[in-house]
Amino acid sequence: MKEKVNDRTDQHGGSLENRCRFALEIVEAIVNKIGADRVGTRLSPFADYMESGDSNPRALGLYMAESLNKYDIAYCHIVEPRMETIGVEVECPESLVPLRKAFKCTFLVAGGYDRGDGNNTLLEDRADLVVYGRLFLANLDLPNQFDLDAPLNKYKRETFYISNHLVGYTDYPFLETTKDH
Ligand SMILES: Cc1cc2nc3c(=O)[nH]c(=O)nc-3n(C[C@H](O)[C@H](O)[C@H](O)COP(=O)(O)O)c2cc1C
Structure with missing residues (x-):
């Protein structure tokens, strides 16, 4: 999905739609096989481990969240953009809230949560579930x-x-x- 590792020139490379196509095809195939209620996804659009970065992770995450709506899957789990050690506040300009709003079913978040932070996220409706x-x-x-x-x-x-x-x-x-x- 990320442009820094996808160098394909066919329908699975190049544009954002093309780069996300394979992941969505997999979701569709699994949904057809075992049913949408047994399928969930986990995405880390903001991570760039192993040089797997993208110049516009926000657009990538949004596109995936919107595209996944079509399949009515059990959940979409997204890893937070912030890179922080628990207990240490780090300013991060990015937020998962736009993705939370874009995705219509159960939305999970993970990444640097502690007890209070997780509770606040649920209270403020920034996720349905917090993953530790x-x-x-x-x-x-x-x-x-x-x-x-x-x-x-x-x-x-x-x-x-x-x-x-x-x-x-x-x-x-x-x-x-x-x-x-
Ligand atoms: C030992 C270990 C193994 C992990 N393995 C995976 C993995 O296979 N796939 C994945 O998406 N995340 C993996 N993660 C990341 C966690 O799922 C989680 O996103 C990350 O630890 C951030 O959440 P936390 O701050 O609550 O730990 C791993 C984390 C740890 C510490």
Whole structure:
């Protein structure tokens, strides 16, 4: 979808419509196969990891949100444009609100949310659901902990993306254990 990695010259490259065509074709094919209520998408229009950037991510996100309306899928999940560490305020001129307004079904957001921020987003109707990544990884009973407004385990960045399945994903203490320490 992003112009910096799409160098095709056929109907799947070039214009915004062409670059998004493949993703929409996939959505359509899966919807036809298993039903729209079992299909969701996750998009990171603002991310430029692995040089996968676009000069106009806002237009890309909007085009995808509007185009996905046609399929009536279960949800559209978009990653926030802000690149921030939880708890640290970083000014970001971009917002997902235009995409939220453009997409007619369930809208999910993720990226740098903590408990209060997530609650505010729901209260202000900026999303239907807030998704947590790193906090959930380090707090396997995160909903419980949010309910109680309990102190959270800090995630360990050094154990992200490692192949040892015993370390970094399942060895964070649960709330009960945390309390004992
Ligand atoms: C260890 C780890 C693995 C991840 N793997 C993926 C992935 O495979 N696909 C994806 O879209 N995002 C992936 N993410 C990003 C998260 O889904 C989420 O968007 C990101 O962590 C921002 O949310 P957070 O601030 O709540 O952590 C991963 C994040 C972490 C920490």
